[in-house]
Amino acid sequence: MTTHKKLIEVALPLAAINKACAREKSIRHGHPSTLHLWWARRPLAAARAVIFAQMVDDPSAYVDVLRGDPMLRRRAETALKARLKLWDEACILAEEAKGSGLPVPEPGPAPTLDDLLAEQERQRLFRIIEDLVLWENTTNETVLQAARDEIWQSWRRACAENADHPRASELFDRHKLPAFHDPFAGGGALPLEAQRLGLESYASDLNPVAVLINKAMIEIPPKFAGKPPVNPKARAERFLVPRERMGAQGLAEDVRYYGQWMREEAEKHLEHLYPNVTVTSEMVEERPDLRKYAGKSLTVIAWLWARTVLSPNPAFAHVDVPLVSTFMLSTKPGKEAYVEPVIEDDDYRFTAHVGKPANMEASKNGTKLARGAHFGCLMSGTPMASDYIKAEGKAGRLGVRLMAIVAEGERERVFLAPTPEHEATAREVRPGWKPDLTISGSTQYLGVKPYGMDQFSQLFTDRQLLALTTFSELVHEARKQVQHDALLGGLSDDGRSFADGGSGAAAYSDAVALYLAFAVDRVIERHTSIAIWDSSPTKLQLANTFRRQVIPMTWDFAEGNMFCMSSGTWSPSVEWVARSIAFAPTTPAGLSLQCDAASQDVSKDRIVSTDPPYYDNVPYADLSDFFYVWLRHSIRSVFPDLFDTLAVPKAEELVAFAYRHDGKASAQAFFLGGMTQSMRRLSEQAHPAFPITIYYAFKQAESKGDSGIASTGWDTFLAAVIDAGFAITGTWPLRTELTVALKKSSAFLASSIVLVCRKRLADAPTATRREFVTALKAELPRALAHLQRGNIAPVDLAQAAIGPGMAVYTRYAKVLDAEGKAMTVREALALINQTLDESLAEQEGDFDADSRWALLWFEQSGFAEGEYGVAEQLSKSKNTSVQGMVEAGILESKHGKVRLLRPEELPADWDPATDARLTAWEVVHHLIRVLESGGEGAAAELVGKLGAKAEVGRELAYRLYTLCERKKRAAEALAYNGLVQSWPEIVRLAHEGGTPKTEQGALFGETEE
């Protein structure tokens, strides 16, 4: 079989992808994440870019075609000429540098025409990706079609080259792209983006909730695309105003219509449970700020409750004292509001006030004494430690007391004291059904369990249970109606459900029922006793239950009114679901299935990109029981097979939880075994012409400072991939939270790494440790230089360089040490990191003596002061002198102390042309000075003056970044990273600054237009 490297095995425009991923986090409208919650979703931008780059050939595969295009060739020849001229010049400079200490790096091998043709073409592909990842282009057919065309071109090339493959008709049909499969599909980002790129898409997951999410995203919209809505209103209008509906808009309209019907029905049953609050004259007397509402009946947004526990103080043992994490209702400046408890005899009542509390700190802390479950008894001040509260909870003695009412005012929230009637209304409710399912999992994630809350039903108030059950059961009614209306609307009466592969009226009603059940889930997620009131200035609303990937214990909570228009209530929830349907691609077909990745056979001859669980990061199955138990109530009859079990299957879930596997060691063994098996299914089945891509997300805690990346999860994961028969051909760090991480100066890790893998050759040789190390030393520096030339951000360099290192390691069937023992992945990683460090240090040889000294000094002292004597001694070893460096303009030496000058202290009128002792150190720090004070335009001007010597700035910036990362110097690291990140733009601007275009372009590794 003829295969070529794919783009993802050579280069990726990481900066553009990362930027788009970070932006996507704040986007909600139309984003599929609004359809249903799933934990740790991958950004669509990353998914789209990775699948595209995995499918298109790297230009080195078709350089002969490029050579045959006269225009491309001419352009490359012009660029080559300029590049060669500069390369010659760089060779001469490098020669001179050996003797004179001039800051010029090694020029590397001479550039060739093929190099330039491929580089130019790569830039063209990068531009496609840069457009593709933008959120605005998610449904831009022109942009998407350009990407699809590119995929088809690579595909036709593969088909032509493999026309005589023994399985050519199955594997290389030039009229049909291979299908896509993600065996750990979760929230569905990858299958969705594959579908958008024109691939028939298969999603599978062990978890039924994930399977349903994928059905809703990739399977249902194509099936009912182009169909008009069936609801009576739309049918009546169909003849009056004929309207063409794009994609699945008809389906979305029906979800809205039947959603509204459900609301009306539910309101009939439940309205009396959600009474308005009337502002009485007594209330106004106590609170003059309420005057404008006197006599008015206000809609309640939420009732705020405090959990209670019997006082441990014998004198008040009969009083349920409140456990309140804060008394603040609003912290909006100028609109503060708070609760004040008033003790009366041997009881208390809550009052609500506007304005700042007299003791803000005390109000903020509620009845809490310390972090965690440590409270004080309101009546006596007696401390109540977590053990006491847990014991009371386990004994079933946790209660609730109404603390405040939040109502809708005139474009404001109105905070009121509780009324006995409102409290009584809530207490009188008796739900008919409850989600009685035991909460499984570790208390680390399921924080409610130690307090006796071990059933999902205990996460809700009775009123919430009754209302949510009403909505859940109305899904059945709505489904019946949809089926009836769909028949009238002309859908076929094939009698087959959606689960049975139908596409007529019955299947359509099943589909609408699924979306409505998802709307119910959205409401459920905000209407629990875990959802707190968010009093922060920009919110003043109910917070989500899953603020993180846990179900935490909460003390005071907000019980929302499901019928008002605040977020998380019924109507907005239906709207979010409907919008995400209208936004979904509707071709080609998609299929979502429930299977265990360790035994699935869906991947056969398919392109695979996947995002497996990360060791012990997220307890998907335990958390998703929260939704499963409700979905089972709403739509069990629609998808009977998926709701076969009482709870989400746990045993086969590939996570390393000690509590599921009798301890850490067996949890790790289970994870390794299962992951290896799952990966083997992929290496055995996936389409042989494409690499597969696998995401791996790091926990920040996995950073191990000096030794680079080392963690149980990462090693175990890599070992599984390699044992499964894969060779690793690339590792790309994808980031979404860099700035935050840097600001916290905590970790410099990517949020995930994409591994690119190919099936290892059956006849892969065995190597000795020495052979492995020799190969690493020979290949890593070149790979490093290649990554740097591609302008990879310094922050990403170490992780991206693991790819080429792992490519060496996995090229061999085994690497054996002197005793014949196979080298572990952990050992290999350590060697790769060590070689990487050495290669970076070797680059130091390219710098002048002053800069080498400055590097050493900087490593020890940064920009802080140090002893003159030490500096002078060090300077000897680097063949320079303190005085010389003061004269060079990089150092200050005063009163026996020495310190490096910060960029902002360097002279603003610096001109490299007149600098008699030009150092690499000055180049990089002047560039930073100018970049920070005058932006990229000013830096470009300086680059123009520096000419060939500017490149050393980038190289030194990489080195300095690595050093700062190791020393946890976040602010400086940001500056060096920033310089490299801005490099392409600076160079582009330098072009425009009058320096001859071709020369400049070739000079800085850019290709001209």
Ligand SMILES: C[S@@+](CC[C@H](N)C(=O)[O-])C[C@H]1O[C@@H](n2cnc3c(N)ncnc32)[C@H](O)[C@@H]1O
């Ligand atoms: C990291 S998540 C995938 C997230 C997804 N890429 C997204 O963007 O939402 C990993 C998924 O693997 C699933 N999973 C765990 N064990 C599995 C198994 N044995 N077979 C199939 N899926 C499994 C989990 O249910 C979870 O949905």
